[in-house]
Amino acid sequence: MGNPNSGKSSLFNLCTGLNQKVGNFPGVTVDKKTGTFEVSAVLQTKVVDLPGSYSLYPRRADEWISYRILLGLDQEVQPDLFVIVADASNLKRNLLYATQLIDLKLPAILVLTMLDVAAKQEVFVNLSALEAELGIPVIAVNPRSGEGFDAFKKVVEKALEENPVSAKTFFLADPVCTAPIERIIQIRPAFSFYGALHLLLHQEVLLNNAADQQELSDIRAGYPIPFARLQGEEITGRYKKISEILSVSIQKQSKTHKKTKTDRIDLILLHPVWGYTILLFVLFLLFQSVFWIAEYPMSAIETGFVWLEKTLAPILPEAWYSALLLNGILPGLSGILVFVPQIMILFGLVSVLEETGYMARISFMTDRVMRKVGLNGKSVMPMISGFACAVPAIMSVRNIENRKERLLTILITPLMSCSARLPVYTILIALVIPNQLVFGVLSLQGLVMMGLYLFGVLMALTVAWIARYFIRIREKSFFILELPLYKSPRWKNVLQTMFEKAKIFVTDAGKVIMIISLILWALSSYGPPEAMKKTAALYDSQIQLYPDQQATLLKEKDAALLQTSFAGWLGKYIEPAIQPLGYDWKIGIALITSFAAREVFVGTMATLYSVDNGENNQQTLREKMQAAERSDGTKVYTLASGVSLMLFYLLAMQCMSTLAVVKRETNSWKWPLVQLLYMSALAYLFSFIAFQLLN
Numbered sequence: 001m002g003n004p005n006s007g008k009s010s011l012f013n014l015c016t017g018l019n020q021k022v023g024n025f026p027g028v029t030v031d032k033k034t035g036t037f038e039v040s041a042v043l044q045t046k047v048v049d050l051p052g053s054y055s056l057y058p059r060r061a062d063e064w065i066s067y068r069i070l071l072g073l074d075q076e077v078q079p080d081l082f083v084i085v086a087d088a089s090n091l092k093r094n095l096l097y098a099t100q101l102i103d104l105k106l107p108a109i110l111v112l113t114m115l116d117v118a119a120k121q122e123v124f125v126n127l128s129a130l131e132a133e134l135g136i137p138v139i140a141v142n143p144r145s146g147e148g149f150d151a152f153k154k155v156v157e158k159a160l161e162e163n164p165v166s167a168k169t170f171f172l173a174d175p176v177c178t179a180p181i182e183r184i185i186q187i188r189p190a191f192s193f194y195g196a197l198h199l200l201l202h203q204e205v206l207l208n209n210a211a212d213q214q215e216l217s218d219i220r221a222g223y224p225i226p227f228a229r230l231q232g233e234e235i236t237g238r239y240k241k242i243s244e245i246l247s248v249s250i251q252k253q254s255k256t257h258k259k260t261k262t263d264r265i266d267l268i269l270l271h272p273v274w275g276y277t278i279l280l281f282v283l284f285l286l287f288q289s290v291f292w293i294a295e296y297p298m299s300a301i302e303t304g305f306v307w308l309e310k311t312l313a314p315i316l317p318e319a320w321y322s323a324l325l326l327n328g329i330l331p332g333l334s335g336i337l338v339f340v341p342q343i344m345i346l347f348g349l350v351s352v353l354e355e356t357g358y359m360a361r362i363s364f365m366t367d368r369v370m371r372k373v374g375l376n377g378k379s380v381m382p383m384i385s386g387f388a389c390a391v392p393a394i395m396s397v398r399n400i401e402n403r404k405e406r407l408l409t410i411l412i413t414p415l416m417s418c419s420a421r422l423p424v425y426t427i428l429i430a431l432v433i434p435n436q437l438v439f440g441v442l443s444l445q446g447l448v449m450m451g452l453y454l455f456g457v458l459m460a461l462t463v464a465w466i467a468r469y470f471i472r473i474r475e476k477s478f479f480i481l482e483l484p485l486y487k488s489p490r491w492k493n494v495l496q497t498m499f500e501k502a503k504i505f506v507t508d509a510g511k512v513i514m515i516i517s518l519i520l521w522a523l524s525s526y527g528p529p530e531a532m533k534k535t536a537a538l539y540d541s542q543i544q545l546y547p548d549q550q551a552t553l554l555k556e557k558d559a560a561l562l563q564t565s566f567a568g569w570l571g572k573y574i575e576p577a578i579q580p581l582g583y584d585w586k587i588g589i590a591l592i593t594s595f596a597a598r599e600v601f602v603g604t605m606a607t608l609y610s611v612d613n614g615e616n617n618q619q620t621l622r623e624k625m626q627a628a629e630r631s632d633g634t635k636v637y638t639l640a641s642g643v644s645l646m647l648f649y650l651l652a653m654q655c656m657s658t659l660a661v662v663k664r665e666t667n668s669w670k671w672p673l674v675q676l677l678y679m680s681a682l683a684y685l686f687s688f689i690a691f692q693l694l695n
Helices: 006-014 063-069 087-102 114-121 127-135 149-162 176-187 191-204 211-222 226-247 261-269 274-315 320-338 340-356 356-372 377-385 390-399 404-413 419-432 444-467 490-527 531-544 546-566 566-581 585-593 600-608 619-627 639-651 656-666 670-694
Strands: 019-026 031-040 044-048 082-086 108-113 123-125 138-139 251-252
Touching: 006 031, 006 044, 006 082, 006 108, 006 490, 063 191, 082 251, 087 108, 087 114, 087 123, 087 127, 087 191, 108 127, 108 149, 108 390, 114 123, 127 138, 127 226, 138 149, 176 191, 176 211, 191 211, 191 226, 191 356, 226 251, 251 274, 261 356, 261 546, 274 320, 274 340, 274 356, 320 490, 340 356, 340 377, 340 390, 340 490, 356 377, 356 546, 377 390, 377 404, 390 404, 390 656, 404 444, 404 656, 404 670, 419 600, 419 619, 419 639, 444 639, 444 670, 490 566, 546 566, 546 585, 566 585, 566 639, 566 670, 585 600, 639 670, 656 670
Parallel strands: 082 108, 108 138
Antiparallel strands: 019 031, 031 044, 123 251
């Protein structure tokens, strides 16, 4: 247990090493990190890293998890010992939470971290005096270097044997609460006086049993309990006691505040001009690094699956299960694993920003702008991450405390132009935008590309501004943020974060991706039996007549079978609906198949236009698409239809992996469906307007 940024997770990683796993607490999407701790040669324990809290008055979903465990109301986690982690350089604030835990009369020890930072501030802690004042064992550990860890293990081993519960009491509630608290203790003797007070305050959310809730409501109804005043008096009283504790256990050699390294760095990074300049540069590097670095492993994964398909295709028998493997399962696996490098690299870089302390500064600087549209500064990083991939970006919204702002961020993040849209943008811009310079310097095609990204950001902010009036969550928003000290990242923690996030994506979202991939394969491979047989027979006869054109005819046969399949039937079926946007039935099929992933558009077009899979594949595809005509002889790809299609891919929710992750993060299908509907409506509206204006 402990405050955020106190070194709690670093100590957990030091205890468990790689012997840890990440799951979710039952019923919620809050991370639950557990691990195995080898305390000694004969003692092994299970360790749970609980979400950080500043006090025993929870606001965020993760703080409620810790709160229930502390009150002994979580059947899944029943600890034998609580390890309270506190930052020695900010001991006054950290001891607020520590004294609350001590008043719950739980077996606990206190671990002080960052004594080296405190020493630089000329603050020195007398561990023995502090232990005497608190009534529980106190030990100093540096989780980053491992200093004091052996002594910590001995203290833990002894504490597990002796069950240390402090006899000290740091807060006694108003006498008006004494009678109801004593009645609660009579029916729930396991609770301490302070624990019974919290049960009295929050029984409606802490107890699952209606009868228990009613029993406590009856107790509370007979007494006029001033809840707000009680909390205020408690915090004031605790800090008074903490000041007394620190006066005998802390020695300060200097009365004046010395500027630390963090203070000097913040003069630059939080500067009203240079701070924002550096922020833009950091975000640019973050986005570009994800794109540049991930390109190589992603290409390797795709190449590996292509090689695997080419290797298996000649040796597998011609049967439905071979087609299922080659055209359904392998592409589905590829669609899952190809995202893993982006997820690992993005979370690795974000972890570096968090470990160094700069992430908190980004949220602080952007809060004012984001609040104007109903968000706060913590929404910025998921949105920026969405330029690489919406999947890990949505997974990163958990640090937003306010439920409404968290939900708004999830709803708008897919409007950021992810890297999967780049192949679509690239080929369409090359088709319909002239390759010429503006003002003799700027590329028109480059300006259009940048305009698409900026338009996505503008639409995201606009949607957030509108949606905040429809999401009926009355939770108040407070942007309270601690600016931690700047530190060098612990690379072990960074690597563990990368591995954990990739594992969560593959095991959770991957299941849904595979199911939808197999459904799309079935729709594209099968159709009305008579029509499919007739089409296949027609091309088989052509191949017999013209064997020298077999390769071309086989590709044309695949395109014709696709047109005859259920997916092709859907393309023809929706053609009247998409004609006002400037699309034909082939683009309709691409809209359907690219729901698996937006970049599938290019592969679908390659199949439909029977393009060779050679080195000049992309150029040949452009030529074929450039020459494509409708039945009336007009061009399919014009400026109007091209811009319309780019806007559709910019605004539409055509990514099943994103929907799967939204479902996981919201624990409901309601919000993925809302997202799918509103983004589809936006895409249709703006594509329609663009085509009608430019046609």
